[in-house]
Amino acid sequence: MSFCLISSDCHAGADGASYRSYVDPPYRERFDEYLQLASMMGKKQGAEELEGAEASLWDMGTRVKYLDAERVVAEVIFPQPGGPSGPPFYMAGHSYDVADQELTAAGTRAYNRWLADFVSSAPEPARHLGVAQITQYHDVDAAVAEVRWAREAGLTGGILLRSQPEGDLPGFNDLRYEPLWAVCEELDMPIHTHGGEVTLNGGLAESFMRPGGPAIFFTEVTWFGHRPLWYLLWSGVLDRHPNLKLVFTEQFADWVPDVLWRMDSIHERFGAFLEPKLELRPSEYWYRQCFVGSSLMSRRETDRRHEIGVENIMWGTDFPHDEGTFPESNRKLHEALDGLPEDELALILGGNAARVYGIDLDRLAPVAADLTIDDDFFAGGDDDR
16 A cells, blocks of 8 residues: 655745845835844844755745655645744744734735745646645635635635634634634635744733743644644534644644543533533534644554544644654554554554645656555565655
């Protein structure tokens, strides 16, 4: 049996100044100021990307070479967080000016435009599923329009939510966001949260600069990425939109069984008194329409795969970040997946992602012909070319 590798977590971003032509003209002067500051911060902090792979963030030819080397047939592309290659007007994952929502939205529009062109420049665009950033929570009609634009522009990976709206806007359980969920269901655009894209406002941003701040952040960051699950589930969004897909990426998968157990317990004890009333148990909504892109997949997670849902787990590399599995993805695959049944391997390695994102595997067959791995790979065969 052969397996098609699809990474549910990769990153791309322009080389800083290249964003300028994508920024709406009224914001270009602010962009020049931002870029100068972001470049200085980047030099202080050092490059986040692996040496030699940095150009793959914005050069499609280099990117394809590295994907081929690890035999990745298709990828889901998220923004490069922070710094000059991140979306304009963002610093280290949070807004350059949280109070200026229009500026933030202008930056994410520019990123989406660049990403659409980046994907379309590929030898086979269907191999690269760009995820659009949506930050117009202050103007839901504009957010809906951006989702429609993204789909038409070829960003078929769906949309990326912040962990919560920035500023003083209400949480995602507020009915004001209903048109956003509706258009994502209509256009089959999966909704994502991403571990590196949480909202760093309020106490979280303040504590980051104090003793232990970075360690505190890395302890809490995944929890913030999980929050949209209970916001969208308990508020009835998943019930009202049964075809909506909710995906959690770059935040591990071992948390899922315990959270589902706790939510099912709440539903069992208090469900009759809660509003809105849910037709299903929380775990049933999860298995029906939620998915986890497990970057840095561990044996602990694959050992719990039946609790998480074998049809709900997707493999990811976090390419090209140095905390990801590149350039040792083959070895990491062995560590996490050796011994699993072939039908389960096929789902986790690519089958689930193909279903979630509507990937046309027939169209990608010429690419996959040279990149697929077979069962000998997981039986210890010499297939690490």
